[in-house]
Amino acid sequence: MLPTKKILLCVTGGIAVYKAVALVSKLAQSGAEVRVIMTKSAMEFVTPLTFQAMSRNDVYFDTFDEKDSRVIAHIDLADWADLIVVAPATANVIGKLANGIADDMVTTTLLATTTEVWIAPAMNVHMYENKAVIRNIAALHEDGYRFIEPSEGFLACGYVGKGRLEEPEKIVQLIMDRFFSVKQLPLEGKKVIVTAGPTRERIDPVRYVSNFSSGKMGYAMAEAATSLGAETILISGPVGLDKPSGLTVIDVESAADMYEAVLAHFDDADIIIKSAAVADYRPKEIHPQKMKKQTGDSVIELERTTDILKTLGEKKTHQLLIGFAAETTNAVGYGAGKIEKKNLDYIIVNDVMDPDAGFGKETNVVTLLSKNGTHQPFHAMPKKELAFMLLKSIIQEESERINDR
Structure with a gap:
């Protein structure tokens, strides 16, 4: 998360301006305060009102339009920002900046700032490979500017090649990493257990009781923990997902299997993230042979499984315990x-009736609740991005406790 961080986005003219709108939205959702400067060319693609709605701040585009008479706008913005991002950055603005030209609000502000500036180019592949553009980029590299390389793919002009503005999600993650640079791996040396997916409770050799969990959220949490430096153990129920690299995966089937696997690694764990959808009930009797179809109804008697999360809460000593809860009504309550x-210590809740959330979806909408009574909502976003943001938010809150272990 980026609370209190001030991001100045400079938007220049190109079809990729539409991605800059998404970038502002995602930065704002992450807690950053975002202000936008646009060139006149950029306004040919998207109106300032769009960026104003996304950022909830005035949008700047005219050097001589002083919105606050107490300050000079381009100097005030240059001093205000913790980070300046030029996205999309055209060949034109790169050339101007490389040669010290300041003839509009964007370039005037960029030349006046002493803060860090990132440049995210977006243009036709032949323009990006032009010797003049290469020369200007090299000069800016030499001057200390950082570039977010464009990706390859189908371009708006019809060409296929390098020149697409990097995806907003990736840019946001790079910015988050920038502000966590004091300790890039905050979970280094820590052991994290993540449970994921459903359990299957056998009825007979061919039938079982289960649920719709895909395991995607749990796998995303495990990958995020690993990327933050943790030694991660992923205890997974039956899912159709590829096993992530860089961590240990333990496959289990039933709630009892998962309980035993978690307990085997619990004592020396630092953080437990219990995202699996464990069956609350299992058949009281498991038939050794396939049950044959009979005339009329049939009754299967069920018994309670062990409440793994509650048991861990009773046993924990130093561990940070994080639960998940999928609800259909009053999720926060x-x-x-x-x-x-x-x-x-924390629980992450979501309403599975939300069209952007729930089992099998690529996105999720959750609220992070803490034992201290805080509620932090996270809007719809891809599960991998959400997992990273959830962990970083928890790490920020628990940094002293985590570092003391």
Whole structure:
């Protein structure tokens, strides 16, 4: 997350301006304060009102339009920002900046700033490979500017090649990494256990009781923990996902299997993230042979499985315990009750009835609740991005406790 961080986005003219709108939205969702300067060419693609709605701040485009008479706008913005990002950056603005030209609001502000400036080019592949553009980029590199390389793919002009503006999600992650640069691997030396996916409770050799969990959120949490330096153990129920690299995966089937696997690694774990959708009930009797179809109805008697999360809450000593709860009504209310009942440090809740959330979806919408009573909502976003943001938010809150272990 980027609370209190001030990001100045300079938007120049190109079809990729539409991606800059998404970038502002994602930065704002992450907690950053975002202000936008546009060139006249950029306004040919998207109006300033769009960026104003996304950032909830005035948009600047005219050097001589002083919105606050107490300050000079381009100097004030140049001093205000913690980081300046030029996205999309055209060949034109790169050339101007490389040669010290300041003839509009964007270039005047860029020349006046002493803060870090990142440049994200977007242009036709032949323009990007032009010797003049290469020369200007090299000069800016020499001057200390950082570049976010464009990606390869189908370009708006019809060409296929390098020149596409990097995706907003990737740019946001790079910015988040920038502000975590004091300790890029905050979980280095820590052991993290993540449970993921459903469990299967056998009825007979061919049938079982289960749920719709895909495991995607749990796998995303495990990958995020690993990327932050943790020694990660992923305890996975039956899922159709590729095993992530760089961590240990333990495959289990039933709730009892998962319980035993978690307990085997619990004592020396630092953080436990319990995202698996464990069956609450299992058949009381498992038939050794396939049950044959009979005339009329049939009854399967069920018994409770062990509440793994509650048991861990009772056993924990130094561990940071994080639960997940999928609900269909009053997700926050039920989640808050589980924090106390199961002795959790955090719980991540979501309403699976939300069209952007729930089992099998690529995105999720959640609220992070803490035992201290704080509620932090996260809007719809890809699960991998969400996992990273959730962990970084928890790490920020628990940095002293994590570092003391």
